[in-house]
Amino acid sequence: MRALLKATLTPHAYRAYGRTLARHLGVWGAAYAGALAAVTLFNAHFTLGVNATPSLPYTLCLIAKGDLEIRRGDLVAFRWHGGGPYPQGVVFTKIVRGLPGDEVTREGRVFFVNGVPAGRAKPFSARNTALAPGPTGVIPAGHYYVSGAHPDSLDSRYALAGWIPRAALIGRAHVLF
Numbered sequence: 016m017r018a019l020l021k022a023t024l025t026p027h028a029y030r031a032y033g034r035t036l037a038r039h040l041g042v043w044g045a046a047y048a049g050a051l052a053a054v055t056l057f058n059a060h061f062t063l064g065v066n067a068t069p070s071l072p073y074t075l076c077l078i079a080k081g082d083l084e085i086r087r088g089d090l091v092a093f094r095w096h097g098g099g100p101y102p103q104g105v106v107f108t109k110i111v112r113g114l115p116g117d118e119v120t121r122e123g124r125v126f127f128v129n130g131v132p133a134g135r136a137k138p139f140s141a142r143n144t145a146l147a148p149g150p151t152g153v154i155p156a157g158h159y160y161v162s163g164a165h166p167d168s169l170d171s172r173y174a175l176a177g178w179i180p181r182a183a184l185i186g187r188a189h190v191l192f
């Protein structure tokens with residue numbers, strides 16, 4: 016390309032072309048650097064969560080990292096500890112139903128948090144795997160009872176999930192759609 020340009024352009028036009036190209040590259044370089052800085056800043060404080068199961072009616076959430084002033088009814092994102100059909104580190108999004116100090120009870124397979132129904136545990140998963148009921152008693156400091164809206168949601172109703180430790184929380188999730 017360079018040889019073709021030299022052959023078709025006068026030396027003055029060739030130098031002008033080089034200056035124009037350098038100017039455009041500078042603008043594009045600055046735009047790229049700005050975009051990179053914006054993405055880096057965004058990723059430091061936020062991430063996107065995609066719900067790939069019917070456990071909640073939401074598809075996409077904005078997760079505010081480190082926003083851990085958790086209240087009952089908040090949507091939270093946390094890293095799965097591993098086990099069952101999901102590998103360790105997968106991000107789950109669930110609704111907080113129980114806070115530290117709340118009492119979780121069970122009558123049969125129906126769970127209650129402070130006497131308020133919090134879901135019914137199924138005896139078998141959709142894949143016909145036996146499911147042990149989750150823990151009952153007073154939720155210890157630094158743990159939360161979480162649940163999904165769907166009957167097949169893997170949440171605190173099951174021993175496999177149990178109460179979610181604060182250390183596993185990424186932050187609060189905000190529904191985008």
